[in-house]
Amino acid sequence: MNITKAIIACFSPTQTTLRILQAVARGVGASEVFVLDLTLPEQETRPLPEVGGALVLIGAPVYAGRVPAVAERRLRRLQGSGAPAAVVAVYGNREYDDALLELRDLAIELGFVPVAGAAFVGEHSYSTPGTPIAAGRPDRRDLGEAEAFGAAVQARLAAIKTLSDLQPLQVPGNRPYKPRNPKADEAAPETREDLCIKCGKCAEVCPVGAVAVGETVTTDGRACILCCACTRACPTGARVLEHPRITAWREAAVTRLREPKRPNTFLADTRVP
Numbered sequence: 001m002n003i004t005k006a007i008i009a010c011f012s013p014t015q016t017t018l019r020i021l022q023a024v025a026r027g028v029g030a031s032e033v034f035v036l037d038l039t040l041p042e043q044e045t046r047p048l049p050e051v052g053g054a055l056v057l058i059g060a061p062v063y064a065g066r067v068p069a070v071a072e073r074r075l076r077r078l079q080g081s082g083a084p085a086a087v088v089a090v091y092g093n094r095e096y097d098d099a100l101l102e103l104r105d106l107a108i109e110l111g112f113v114p115v116a117g118a119a120f121v122g123e124h125s126y127s128t129p130g131t132p133i134a135a136g137r138p139d140r141r142d143l144g145e146a147e148a149f150g151a152a153v154q155a156r157l158a159a160i161k162t163l164s165d166l167q168p169l170q171v172p173g174n175r176p177y178k179p180r181n182p183k184a185d186e187a188a189p190e191t192r193e194d195l196c197i198k199c200g201k202c203a204e205v206c207p208v209g210a211v212a213v214g215e216t217v218t219t220d221g222r223a224c225i226l227c228c229a230c231t232r233a234c235p236t237g238a239r240v241l242e243h244p245r246i247t248a249w250r251e252a253a254v255t256r257l258r259e260p261k262r263p264n265t266f267l268a269d270t271r272v273p
């Protein structure tokens with residue numbers, strides 16, 4: 001099979017997942033790459049492109065060992081129609097637990113044929129300059145490995161005539177998946193009014209429309225998924241996530257998650273004739 005078109009379909013509030021998938025797409029070497037970024041709320045309803053003939057690179061960050069519910073809901077709008085897919089989970093150097101298995105299972109449910117899977121490390125959403133967690137990831141080495149993964153997917157597909165020449169993709173994870181616990185509090189980033197210039201960037205990048213900018217900036221703590229898109233996008237450092245629960249976790253994680261983890265990649269085996 002020769003792949004000439006790739007579609008990146010991802011949810012990526014702080015863009016580590018997107019950057020890794022872009023590197024995978026470079027490695028695939030498809031002449032046409034279409035990016036379907038499902039991060040913003042308008043993607044709940046916007047018409048999606050046909051996948052016909054493309055390799056679809058499906059990616060999501062890991063939240064509490066799972067694919068975030070909002071990412072799953074948006075990915076569920078895709079129709080696989082028998083197209084090959086590579087699934088990629090991006091995690092903040094703790095663990096990816098069941099998220100990669102969940103993406104693989106979801107891809108099958110949507111009618112894709114998952115041919116490869118990978119878990120890559122991205123800077124943890126809660127990382128700050130003073131309390132760095134996987135800071136700077138993906139780094140050059142990660143992006144090189146993502147490109148090599150893309151090239152390996154292309155080579156595996158080039159070696160077969162049809163997708164039925166591949167065995168089912170195996171990736172780590174457990175079923176039933178870890179439970180997705182409902183948010184126990186209304187933790188959310190806050191705005192330091194002395195630094196805020198009311199530019200509205202925080203509201204613009206919020207994947208769940210939880211931020212409103214008026215006289216002051218207000219955040220719906222029940223809707224906020226703590227993704228930190230707003231804290232990263234704020235040009236003046238006015239948006240901060242300093243809820244005591246997150247601060248305590250972050251301070252412990254700096255030491256606990258210090259040892260850098262490396263990417264894991266998995267390819268579907270070819271059937272023995």
Ligand SMILES: Cc1cc2nc3c(=O)[nH]c(=O)nc-3n(C[C@H](O)[C@H](O)[C@H](O)COP(=O)(O)O)c2cc1C
Nearest residue numbers: 013014015016017061064065092094095122124125
């Ligand atoms: C609410 C939440 C939960 C998270 N849970 C995990 C986790 O279970 N394991 C992990 O290693 N990283 C976890 N992370 C970190 C993200 O997976 C990581 O930062 C990822 O690179 C973010 O992807 P993005 O840049 O595409 O948004 C979590 C982040 C958030 C916001």
